[in-house]
Amino acid sequence: MKAAVLRTFGSPLTIETLPDPVLGTGEVIVDVVATGVTNYAIDVFSGARNYLLELPVVPGPGGIGRVRATGPDATRLQVGDWVFCDPTIRSRDDAANPDMILQGWTYRSAAALRLHRFFHHGSFAEQMLVPTENVTRIGEIDPADAGRWCALGRLLVPYGGLLAGDLQAGETLVVNGATGGFGGAGVAVALAMGAAKVVATSRNERALDDLVRRFGPRVRPARMTGVETDDRQRIIELAGGPIDFVLDFLPREATGSQVRAAALAVRPRGRIVLMGGVRADGGDFPLPYVWMMQNYITVCGQFMYPREAVARMVRLVRAGLIDLAQFDLTEFGLDDVNKAVAHAAANAGPRGLTVLRPDRHGAGG
Template identity: 30%
Template sequence: MASPSQELPKTHRALILSSTSEPPKIKDVPAPQPGPGSVVVHMLSANILSYQKSIYNGERKYPFPTPLTTGMGGIGRIAAIGPDTLTLSPGQLVFVDCFVRGRDDPNSAFLLGIHEGHTEGSRKLMHGEWRDGSFAEYVKIPLECAYPLNEELLMGKLGYGVEELGEIARDLIPFGGLSDISIRPGETIIIAPATGPFGMAAVKVALAMGTRVIAMGRNLSILQRLQASHERVEIVQITGDEQADLEKVKGFGTIDAYFDISPPVAGTSTHFKSCMLALRHGGRISLMGGLNIDLAIPHAIVMHRDLLLKGKWMYDRQNVLDLIKMVEIGLLKMGSKAGQEYVKFPMDEWKEAFDAAEGFSGSNRSAVLVP
């Protein structure tokens, strides 16, 4: 078989950030080439975070090396394989996972194109062999970060578009935390805040896992829309009155678990305590929010009620495999089947795309780049 890498162009277009003090620019740069342990993927649809802009303008203070090809995960086709690739082949549809773990140290993890992680090892990997994200025509990723998708089933029988399949990246984050606290069918779980992109994804995923959801957030109209579009969803508005909100949550009976996905600006919100105090004996908490301040924990309650409190950054490899199976059997719906609409932007319109992604937070719309 001719080496597929020969089919890669010499250069490709990529959205490159040189420094957080100036906007990224589209540049023609050498196309990545596969080596041992890697594949090169031709990106078809690249996901955009609601806060992608605030990562690259330095507002979020995410650490990463520059120059950096921006981007996160998405959907693409294998363009070229490395010499040790056994199961993937050129042309194959894959989910591109931007969450990379060190092969000889899985605790050294980082996000391609976004965040260099928190260990010396993760920094070494992102400053070295692995760095660039998916806002580019081609992306080189570790072999194990390319998850094959059953195209015939997902795009043929189930009729999904590539951008809809990109929702896998978004749903995986709450799935990581929900799985980590062993959510079981029949349980009641609080999702807070439930009105942002990952919060809404958490509601969808928790329902697919067979739970009843208590969706909490400040915006009542978004909560009401969530309740109207799903079965098994109760809603509680975060009013800032910790005790009143607690009583409302307790009104729904036994609460088994609480999943939190707060942004940094919600660090002082009253809902953390209302939610923790509402849990039953032995209840579980998953903290996945991006707080950059410390949180006061109701220690006596956590101790006396045997509460389990876990943090989770992203997800594990098994979560990715499990979630793809949930999509394939129709348990977890994507895109229009889940009421989500995708707006596609060509890479030249990256600025409009970032603004749209931010503006779509709390709506049923998502923006994607088509590199």
């Protein structure tokens, strides 16, 4: 099979011919048709993100494809089925505390290295070996639409946070950092789940206005200034009532003060879910002990999403509650993988969707 290979950090990916994956029990081989390219892939490949990743590797976290072969334990999957490949692979020998990797992207601990070495290669290839439980049928689609279905990977991450915080129809949500890729998708998913209002925070006024144009008056744009008390007051005023839930997607460069500006706006018995990338050098964001205790505040971190979320998200799309056409799709053939990485970096934001098509080898874009 042909694949894009990262051999050293800081070097371009190279197109190589690798052995086809070999099927075993508990595994599925998928012909990869389309896979998303994240806007920060360029930083992963340069080494700037310091992701735990053994090289050489075929990168690429998840994607859309068709089943080529199944192991003897698969009871529903059929050859030819259209599927979403979930990159969040969990070890099977400790259900209470599984080790975890993102296939073709990173492993999270030394214990997860064995898992990373076995399910090593990701989706920037014509074929991929995936655990059976990480393959979810999406129903029949037009092959031309496979790239648009890669938006599932974008939508599922905030969906995991909204499920963790138990968003209920009619509630008011703050998406802190709403104009990034995952934050913008979080706005769309929250509205599909029945949120009455979504206060969307960002410094990017133009991107906020675009969210309002796309989703209507249930989105309340809150342009942040960096002054914590002023920003919190603006969030509260735009909510026009109690804030039930804060979903934080602030990026690595954000400060603890920016996190706290939204978090402290939540109502008594409210929930705060942290899914962003704020680094330790961004400053701590201590929340007042007495305020949390007396107001029954729930704070939790959430990484990715539960396995059952994939099928539920497919149903939201099939029901018309989420429109995949909201994303501006740009596709590249496998031979143009480095152009795809550069394009994704230059077009970061809530609408851009850069997709690599391993089923195509000519020029794309």
